[in-house]
Amino acid sequence: MTAALTDLAFAEWVAQARAVAVLDELGRRSIVLKRAGTEMVGPCPVCGGRDRFGVHLRKGLWHCRGAGLGGDAIALVQYLDGADFLAACETLTGRPPPRGEGTRASAEDLAAREEARRAREAERDRQSERYREDERRRLYRLWGEASPITGTVAEAYLARRGIANPQSRALRFAADLPYWHGETTDAQGRSRRREIHRGPAMLAAITDGDGTFRGLHMTWLDLATAKGKAEIADPDTGELLPAKKMRGSKQGGAIVLLPGGAGPVRRVFAAEGIETLLSVWVALVATGADLLGTAFLCAGDLGNLAGAAAETIAHPTLLQPDKLGRMRRVRVPGPVPDFASRAMPIPPECTELVLLGDGDSEPFLTEMAMVRAQRRHAALGCDVRVVMAPEGLDFNDLLCGRERVVARAGADALQEQGAAA
Known part of the structure; x- marks a missing residue:
């Protein structure tokens, strides 16, 4: 094995050890903690006390206030066993170091640890699947309780954006939907999701390639604002939060805004946003375009539109401190593209795909995502075109004539500067 491959195997070995959940390793050792707000706390297994040892539930890190130590699962095993780094990784993975540093355990111990590790991973997978299914059922109930958007605030919101009600079966309206952000602690010390807003919202169903419901795209509305979306602020920081959220499983799914009729779908228009996609639909209808066999699919975001990348690259201008x-x-x-990753599905009979890109998103990130999506679907035999909105605008801006407003504002500003000079 070459040095590069050996180093890669070692890095993967360490990553596997680091991926073990702290609570899983404590459970394997029968160390019991109790819930206290956002932590699980109890006596330190090494130095005692009553509640000096804790695990932060969201971060997944442990700490001991008595010893002044903490960290991930590797640091935990080092602390509990007095082990060095290699021995801790061996304990967590159930495998000896891949670079031949020598094992610290017997073959029987390693086999038992590997079996326990696989059992933990299988149980985590089962728990994750149960959670996803429970969440899907909760969201499906919300979807079932919602109403068609005709005559609602959602219809008025789309009309304000220049979009007449498209009669899309993928859109519904909820009159009083809670907006959850962060956590709060109740009188018993239990952590609860925090509701910071409640109001009307437009819902869009996310489905997989077989049409199975997978999640919801939610847009909170307030027609008193300029664009009709609710302005929701973090009560702690005052920071404005996104008026849109997605819950459930979005990756590998799509919002089928318009399915293309009863026959085979030969052409697809795809974009990350609902308003972008419907704006293009409105424009095409206005020109009398034949849209039979043309579907309009919304990905929800660029990551789902393009799928994951095979590698990362350096941004040409953005910098950050190390x-x-x-x-x-x-x-x-x-x-x-990483072809093993999931992305928004395109009907297999589609021969023409038009990817719509917003000109008001970060240019380089958007360009990379569009190239990735184009390559992904072109590899499946589809003729793929990318159509970008002008810089600084999206397709809804174009539909509403907002580019003329922007140009007029710029001209007025220049005129005022000239007068001041």
């Missing part, structure tokens, strides 16, 4: 304060290029998903 741990030593040195400015480094930000690494972003590149143009080569």
Whole structure:
């Protein structure tokens, strides 16, 4: 094995050890903690006390206030066993170091640990699947309780954006939908999701390639605002939060805004946003375009539209400081698709795909995502075109004539500067 491959195997071995959940390793050792807000707490297994040892539930990290130590699962095994780094990784993975540093355990111990590790992973997978299914059922109940958008705030919202009700079966309206953000602790010390807003919302169903319901895209509305979307602020920081959220499983799914009729779908228009996609639909209808066999699919975001990248690349301009304060290029998903990843599905009979890109998103990230999506679907034999909105605008801006408003505002500003001079 070459040095490069050996180093890669070692890095993967360490990553596997680091991926073990702290609570799983504590459970394997029969160390019991109790819930206290956002933590699980109890006596330290090493130095005692009553509640000095804790595990942060969201971060997944442990700490002991008595010893002043903490960290991930590797640091935990080092602390509990007095082990070095290699021995801790061996305990967590059930495998000896791949670079031949020598094992610290017997073959029987390693086999038992490997079996326990696989059992933990299988149980985590089962728990994750149960959670996803429970969440899907909760969201499906919300979807079932919602109403068609005709005559609702959602219809008025789309009309304000220049979009007449498209009679899309993928859209519904909820009159009083809660907006959850962060956590709060009740009188018993239990952590609860925090509701910071409640109001009307437009719902869109996310389905997989077989049409099975997978999740919801939710847009909270307020017609008193300029664009009709609710302005929701974090009560702690005052920061404005997105008026849109997605819950459930979006990756590998789509919002089928318009399915293309009863026959085979030969052409697809795809975009990340609902308003972008429906704006293009309105424009095409206005020109009398023949849309039979043409579907309009919304991905929800660029990540689902394009899928994951095979590698990251350096952004040409964006910089961020590293741990030593040195400015480094930000690494972003590149143009080569990872074909093993999931992305928005395109009907197999589709021969023409039009990808719609917003001109008001970060240019380089958007360009990489569009190239990635184009390559992904072209590899399946589809003729793929990318159509971008002008810089600084999206297709809804074009539909509403907002580019003329922007140009007029710029001209007025220049005129005022000239007068001041």
